[in-house]
Amino acid sequence: MYDKSFWNKRYSGANYIYGTTPNSFLAEHCGLLTGPVLSLSEGEGRNAVFLASRGLEIIGVDISIVALEKAKLLAKSHGVEIKTALADLAAYEPGENQFGSVVSISAHLPSAVRNRLYPLIEKSLKPDGILILEAYSENQLSRDTGGPKDSDMLMTVAKLHQELPNLESVLLREVDREVSEGEGHTGMASVVQFIARKKA
Numbered sequence: 001m002y003d004k005s006f007w008n009k010r011y012s013g014a015n016y017i018y019g020t021t022p023n024s025f026l027a028e029h030c031g032l033l034t035g036p037v038l039s040l041s042e043g044e045g046r047n048a049v050f051l052a053s054r055g056l057e058i059i060g061v062d063i064s065i066v067a068l069e070k071a072k073l074l075a076k077s078h079g080v081e082i083k084t085a086l087a088d089l090a091a092y093e094p095g096e097n098q099f100g101s102v103v104s105i106s107a108h109l110p111s112a113v114r115n116r117l118y119p120l121i122e123k124s125l126k127p128d129g130i131l132i133l134e135a136y137s138e139n140q141l142s143r144d145t146g147g148p149k150d151s152d153m154l155m156t157v158a159k160l161h162q163e164l165p166n167l168e169s170v171l172l173r174e175v176d177r178e179v180s181e182g183e184g185h186t187g188m189a190s191v192v193q194f195i196a197r198k199k200a
């Protein structure tokens with residue numbers, strides 16, 4: 001259902017579906033991040049452009065060519081450089097010991113994809129590297145304010161704990177918060193928030 005053509009169609013308008021300002025959880029904690037940064041499911045570039053404007057080298061991966069073209073335009077209009085990679089995270093190989101930080105904002109994936117990818121993400125971080133993740137929780141299913149309508153793609157604290165066992169948790173919680181991110185994510189939402197460090 002949420003495949004490449006779904007996303008290319010969703011991004012086909014001139015507007016930025018999730019806005020052009022960064023996710024607020026990421027913005028609040030961006031001081032923890034070092035580069036290079038890998039951003040999973042970067043979309044139209046709002047988070048990558050924000051991090052690049054803070055001087056971080058960033059590569060944004062996404063399955064949607066339409067989103068990444070818009071991300072490059074956004075970067076240009078802000079006078080910053082971002083790298084992009086058109087790839088399906090179901091097959092993506094991030095490499096080992098590559099990144100100071102990995103960012104995952106609303107990067108909802110089926111559990112089968114996460115089960116292959118997440119161990120690779122753990123390995124892709126350098127020692128002391130940081131993962132920062134915000135995702136809609138399973139409790140979001142009853143709301144109409146954003147996120148996939150598929151509990152397998154929604155997260156819980158327990159899933160994060162189980163699926164990324166080799167990272168040291170700095171913060172892991174579920175919260176209800178007001179989200180205002182373009183027309184795509186708007187209103188009261190249930191999210192999980194995770195900051196974790198790769199053991200040195």
Ligand SMILES: C[S@@+](CC[C@H](N)C(=O)[O-])C[C@H]1O[C@@H](n2cnc3c(N)ncnc32)[C@H](O)[C@@H]1O
Pocket residue numbers: 002007018023040041042043044045046047061062063064067087088089090105106107108109
């Ligand atoms: C809800 S959007 C979030 C975009 C961005 N992270 C943000 O916060 O603005 C989800 C993104 O996941 C991307 N995506 C979905 N499945 C993917 C996959 N298998 N591989 C790579 N990207 C994927 C979509 O193209 C879309 O840009």
